[in-house]
Amino acid sequence: NAGVTQTPKFQVLKTGQSMTLQCAQDMNHEYMSWYRQDPGMGLRLIHYSVGAGITDQGEVPNGYNVSRSTTEDFPLRLLSAAPSQTSVYFCASSYSSTKRNEQFFGPGTRLTVL
Amino acid sequence: QQQVKQSPQSLIVQKGGISIINCAYENTAFDYFPWYQQFPGKGPALLIAIRPDVSEKKEGRFTISFNKSAKQFSLHIMDSQPGDSATYFCAASIEGAAGNKLTFGGGTRVLVKP
Numbered sequence: 452n453a454g455v456t457q458t459p460k461f462q463v464l465k466t467g468q469s470m471t472l473q474c475a476q477d478m479n480h481e482y483m484s485w486y487r488q489d490p491g492m493g494l495r496l497i498h499y500s501v502g503a504g505i506t507d508q509g510e511v512p513n514g515y516n517v518s519r520s521t522t523e524d525f526p527l528r529l530l531s532a533a534p535s536q537t538s539v540y541f542c543a544s545s546y547s548s549t550k551r552n553e554q555f556f557g558p559g560t561r562l563t564v565l
Numbered sequence: 566q567q568q569v570k571q572s573p574q575s576l577i578v579q580k581g582g583i584s585i586i587n588c589a590y591e592n593t594a595f596d597y598f599p600w601y602q603q604f605p606g607k608g609p610a611l612l613i614a615i616r617p618d619v620s621e622k623k624e625g626r627f628t629i630s631f632n633k634s635a636k637q638f639s640l641h642i643m644d645s646q647p648g649d650s651a652t653y654f655c656a657a658s659i660e661g662a663a664g665n666k667l668t669f670g671g672g673t674r675v676l677v678k679p
Binding site (some may be wrong): 454455482484486491492493494495496499500501508509510517541543545547548549551552553555557558 | 569658668
């Protein structure tokens with residue numbers, strides 16, 4: 452199993468550009484989520500999904516869109532990048548969306564918006 | 566407003582010493598408290614977790630202490646080793662709530678000096 456994979460590893464955008472961060476998991480996990488990590492802020496939940504076709508907002512959803520057409524993939528779209536979106540983005544997945552269980556994190560995407 | 570507050574932000578400990586990281590939470594509905602370990606350039610990985618019906622959980626050199634009345638929990642790293650140098654995050658979630666959502670503390674960067 453590859454686990455949770457994310458592409459790209461690094462990305463530089465100009466203000467106003469759009470892009471999609473890719474996330475995939477091969478563990479048949481029900482739950483997938485996106486976090487952003489900023490110094491001193493820990494990880495903050497952006498969006499999450501409890502199954503294919505079902506998504507919901509997390510703590511900091513503004514400026515981001517998600518969709519989940521398959522169990523495996525959960526892309527994160529930045530509609531119009533802003534410098535405030537400079538961050539490290541992590542995708543995570545877990546077997547259950549309701550029971551206490553381990554979340555597996557991808558290696559992250561470091562995004563810089565100029 | 567951070568629902569999970571973590572301290573200290575960083576600490577330095579000598580090899581063989583004890584590292585102690587503290588977390589406090591606001592929401593009494595939280596019923597699952599995991600700790601994640603993150604090495605530079607990697608995603609977080611589950612280290613150890615506790616439920617509020619247990620006051621202490623130990624796995625190897627890592628121990629979680631939980632004080633439900635004080636709404637606090639802490640991670641103790643005994644006999645700290647240079648390989649333990651990483652960032653540690655406490656987190657909390659509610660079982661059964663829609664989505665396996667984790668609320669993270671701000672993180673503690675631990676440096677173990679040889």
